Amino acid sequence: MWQLVLHRMAATIPVLFLVSAGVFMLIHLTPGDPIDVMMAESVDAGVKETLRRELGLDRPLALQYAHWMGRILQGDFGRSIRNREPVIENVGRRIRPSLQLAALAMVISLVVAFPIGILSAARRNSPLDGAGSLFSLFGICMPNFLLALLLIFFFGVTLRWLPISGYSDPFEEPLAGLRSLALPAVTLGLALAAVIMRTLRSSMLEALAEDYVRTARAKGVSEWRVIGGHVLRNALIPVVTVMGLQLGTLIGGAVITEYVFALPGVGRLVVDAVFARDYPLVQGVVLLIAVGFIASNLIVDLLYGWIDPRIRIR
Amino acid sequence: MPSNRPRTGPRAVSRRAFLRLSAFAAGGLTPLTSPGARRAWGQAAPAPKKGGTLRVGFYVEAATMDPHLSGSKVDRQVYHNIYEPLVTLDNKLGLRPGLAESWQQPDAKTIIFKLRQGVKFHDGTDFNAEAAKFNFNRMKTEPKSVRKGELASVESVDVVDAYTIRLNLRRPDAALLATLTDRAGMMVSPKVIQEKGAELERNARGAGTGPFQFVEWVKDAHLVLRRNEAYWSKSGGPYLDQIRYRPIPDDTVKLQSLQTGEIDVMDYVQPRDVAAVKADRNVVVVDVPSLADFAYQLNHTKPPFNVKALRQAVAYSVDLEQIVKGVWLNVGVPANGPIPPTSWAYDSGIPFIKRDLARAKAKLAEGGKPGGFSFTVTTNNIPLNIQEAEVLQAQLAEAGITMKVKLVDSATLLADGNSKSFEMISYQWSGRPDPDGNTYQFYKTSPGVSLNWSGISNPQIDAILDKSRETPRQADRKKLFSELTRLLQEELPMLFIVHPIEPKAFSPRVQGYDPVPDGMMRFREVWLK
Numbered sequence: 001m002w003q004l005v006l007h008r009m010a011a012t013i014p015v016l017f018l019v020s021a022g023v024f025m026l027i028h029l030t031p032g033d034p035i036d037v038m039m040a041e042s043v044d045a046g047v048k049e050t051l052r053r054e055l056g057l058d059r060p061l062a063l064q065y066a067h068w069m070g071r072i073l074q075g076d077f078g079r080s081i082r083n084r085e086p087v088i089e090n091v092g093r094r095i096r097p098s099l100q101l102a103a104l105a106m107v108i109s110l111v112v113a114f115p116i117g118i119l120s121a122a123r124r125n126s127p128l129d130g131a132g133s134l135f136s137l138f139g140i141c142m143p144n145f146l147l148a149l150l151l152i153f154f155f156g157v158t159l160r161w162l163p164i165s166g167y168s169d170p171f172e173e174p175l176a177g178l179r180s181l182a183l184p185a186v187t188l189g190l191a192l193a194a195v196i197m198r199t200l201r202s203s204m205l206e207a208l209a210e211d212y213v214r215t216a217r218a219k220g221v222s223e224w225r226v227i228g229g230h231v232l233r234n235a236l237i238p239v240v241t242v243m244g245l246q247l248g249t250l251i252g253g254a255v256i257t258e259y260v261f262a263l264p265g266v267g268r269l270v271v272d273a274v275f276a277r278d279y280p281l282v283q284g285v286v287l288l289i290a291v292g293f294i295a296s297n298l299i300v301d302l303l304y305g306w307i308d309p310r311i312r313i314r
Numbered sequence: 315m316p317s318n319r320p321r322t323g324p325r326a327v328s329r330r331a332f333l334r335l336s337a338f339a340a341g342g343l344t345p346l347t348s349p350g351a352r353r354a355w356g357q358a359a360p361a362p363k364k365g366g367t368l369r370v371g372f373y374v375e376a377a378t379m380d381p382h383l384s385g386s387k388v389d390r391q392v393y394h395n396i397y398e399p400l401v402t403l404d405n406k407l408g409l410r411p412g413l414a415e416s417w418q419q420p421d422a423k424t425i426i427f428k429l430r431q432g433v434k435f436h437d438g439t440d441f442n443a444e445a446a447k448f449n450f451n452r453m454k455t456e457p458k459s460v461r462k463g464e465l466a467s468v469e470s471v472d473v474v475d476a477y478t479i480r481l482n483l484r485r486p487d488a489a490l491l492a493t494l495t496d497r498a499g500m501m502v503s504p505k506v507i508q509e510k511g512a513e514l515e516r517n518a519r520g521a522g523t524g525p526f527q528f529v530e531w532v533k534d535a536h537l538v539l540r541r542n543e544a545y546w547s548k549s550g551g552p553y554l555d556q557i558r559y560r561p562i563p564d565d566t567v568k569l570q571s572l573q574t575g576e577i578d579v580m581d582y583v584q585p586r587d588v589a590a591v592k593a594d595r596n597v598v599v600v601d602v603p604s605l606a607d608f609a610y611q612l613n614h615t616k617p618p619f620n621v622k623a624l625r626q627a628v629a630y631s632v633d634l635e636q637i638v639k640g641v642w643l644n645v646g647v648p649a650n651g652p653i654p655p656t657s658w659a660y661d662s663g664i665p666f667i668k669r670d671l672a673r674a675k676a677k678l679a680e681g682g683k684p685g686g687f688s689f690t691v692t693t694n695n696i697p698l699n700i701q702e703a704e705v706l707q708a709q710l711a712e713a714g715i716t717m718k719v720k721l722v723d724s725a726t727l728l729a730d731g732n733s734k735s736f737e738m739i740s741y742q743w744s745g746r747p748d749p750d751g752n753t754y755q756f757y758k759t760s761p762g763v764s765l766n767w768s769g770i771s772n773p774q775i776d777a778i779l780d781k782s783r784e785t786p787r788q789a790d791r792k793k794l795f796s797e798l799t800r801l802l803q804e805e806l807p808m809l810f811i812v813h814p815i816e817p818k819a820f821s822p823r824v825q826g827y828d829p830v831p832d833g834m835m836r837f838r839e840v841w842l843k
Binding site: 030031032033034036037038039040041045046047050051054082083084085090093094149152153156157160163164165166167259260261262264268275276277 | 377378385386387457458459460462463512515516533534535560561562563564566567568570571573574576722723724725726728729730732744764
């Protein structure tokens with residue numbers, strides 16, 4: 001297994017290199033300039049030039065890239081232009097809410113998707129299955145921002161059960177933290193549950209048609225043991241794949257949900273950085289998100305082996 | 315600056331109501347409606363009481379705590395409670411003593427400030443002439459200082475005695491005092507600057523003299539100030555124990571947070587929300603007429619708008635009343651020029667340019683395009699700007715002019731403007747208390763990078779602008795600005811659209827807020843019921 005890990009980590013290097021070059025070129029070729037944005041009200045061209053020179057923005061792009069890469073190889077991601085703090089510090093502050101939100105959304109989606117998915121597959125074409133399909137259709141079609149605003153309206157404004165926006169750290173203030181994450185986690189969790197539920201249902205239906213299911217039933221194994229012991233385990237591989245991909249998206253891509261609920265997460269950080277043309281911050285965050293994606297895919301690959309001994313690497 | 319977003323707009327505030335508000339602001343009757351103003355007439359004003367935490371919702375987080383290095387508007391909202399400028403503004407834009415008790419100008423190139431005695435910075439050090447001189451020197455020499463341009467007319471600063479400083483000017487500058495009401499006049503503890511260095515950007519503990527002192531700033535979460543118990547003024551505020559600022563980027567959510575009592579103040583209300591907010595008994599809306607000037611710059615350096623008649627053809631095709639009513643929901647007034655109705659320099663005798671299609675057609679012929687022409691407008695990709703562009707497009711089409719719309723984000727807009735790669739471009743200026751700040755840097759001939767994106771270079775306009783800086787009397791300056799406004803309507807470096815209102819919303823608990831048209835929220839006299 002360690003060989004797999006090492007092998008996969010070696011394969012990451014060219015990927016990260018491509019990502020770094022891509023994001024560097026894209027953000028630098030986008031019209032606009034961080035100093036212009038920061039000093040929009042200032043007419044003082046001299047100050048702007050001083051700042052540009054200090055940040056090295058007046059040098060050729062290739063040189064800037066080489067300089068940036070050189071520092072990254074030494075573990076230095078540079079400093080944000082807007083708030084002049086190290087990129088790592090910016091990300092460190094923002095990654096906690098993002099990870100907590102992603103984890104909570106994952107839990108909610110599993111709790112919702114598994115029972116519905118299993119029941120829908122086991123009682124195929126029943127009214128229950130119909131209701132499950134309706135739920136998943138709703139979850140997939142409902143735009144995030146609309147669901148978020150509806151949840152805010154019902155649970156925040158009308159019922160006043162939960163706070164509308166803001167963030168507290170659940171590890172510092174458990175109750176306030178969970179309350180602040182509840183609505184955004186439900187927003188993300190429901191959409192995710194819909195996808196997982198559909199995947200689970202279809203892969204279970206496939207497994208239900210396998211010979212070993214018939215054998216198990218012929219042996220007299222109870223229907224619920226057939227489903228729980230044989231079918232579910234064999235149906236898990238596609239579900240885990242979907243979850244792995246979604247986890248990566250949740251961490252860097254929950255921008256809209258983070259905006260609506262005023263959650264200080266990574267998604268918002270990167271979008272704000274793009275609008276401010278904060279080059280080092282955009283580059284650093286995108287690179288770190290790419291690392292996160294690769295890591296979650298690696299975990300998925302390792303889970304395959306655990307779920308299905310046949311694909312365990314020797 | 316071109317602000318990132320439209321900031322304006324309550325519901326149907328009629329034009330008359332707006333002018334009345336402006337009259338309050340400019341002419342001066344009672345202070346503007348304060349959040350307590352729903353109180354029935356005749357009822358005695360309740361006495362302010364100490365205590366409580368004021369929770370303020372902002373659209374974006376502050377960038378730095380160092381006023382000398384700050385380039386964004388939101389920073390100023392916080393500064394006006396931590397730091398104090400030498401001169402302050404009242405709600406009619408009149409100049410009032412701040413950290414300077416009084417000032418005099420023995421000649422056009424000298425200002426002598428008598429500084430307030432007994433003022434201490436939050437770190438316990440004294441505010442005095444040496445400290446003031448230190449601040450001016452830092453603003454003028456620190457390489458990263460953003461204040462250099464604002465203090466360009468200041469040649470040197472002398473300490474006359476412990477509490478008197480003299481500003482020696484390079485040239486007469488009638489607008490300088492108004493400039494000193496904001497960041498350029500804010501005094502920071504020299505000890506803190508020397509000891510903290512770059513850390514001041516994140517931590518302003520001990521740095522100011524204001525009614526509130528910095529406690530902590532947890533980035534992306536909150537910024538907390540607490541009452542300065544040793545504040546120099548012993549009458550009135552500060553009353554609040556704490557002020558807690560929070561960034562809430564989504565407007566709808568920010569409004570709902572106010573309606574459900576999660577915050578007590580929000581920095582501005584979108585025009586589309588104002589009607590709903592005014593109907594809500596849990597929210598008090600205060601219309602603050604702003605200093606802003608929203609317009610489009612026309613590029614004089616290349617076709618088609620290097621031809622004056624074609625600029626005029628566009629101006630005569632546009633119906634400002636329809637735009638202000640339909641797009642801005644009457645939150646503001648059609649603009650006759652760059653100077654807002656809140657200013658003493660506003661000339662209500664000059665009408666805004668009226669729509670006149672026959673005249674527009676004649677101007678098209680004069681400009682050599684009798685069949686009309688086509689151009690592109692560059693504007694921000696936000697709902698209000700898009701709507702405005704659509705209305706303009708329809709109005710211009712009736713005159714045979716085709717307008718294409720290019721939507722960009724604000725960084726691209728700035729880049730296009732600074733490099734003059736546009737034909738017509740949206741420009742939203744937040745405004746300055748002195749009319750100089752709304753005019754000089756936009757219309758004065760200035761080669762190279764400046765806010766004069768249109769590239770206008772007109773000797774007559776240049777002469778008026780320079781003269782207005784050298785003229786000490788306000789009445790004389792007012793005449794110059796009237797003359798300037800008429801010239802700008804003729805030359806059209808910009809197509810002036812609207813002077814918006816900047817409504818702020820409060821919980822009914824919030825009392826004593828005095829709306830100054832610069833839009834800054836000063837909480838010194840604010841208390842909670």
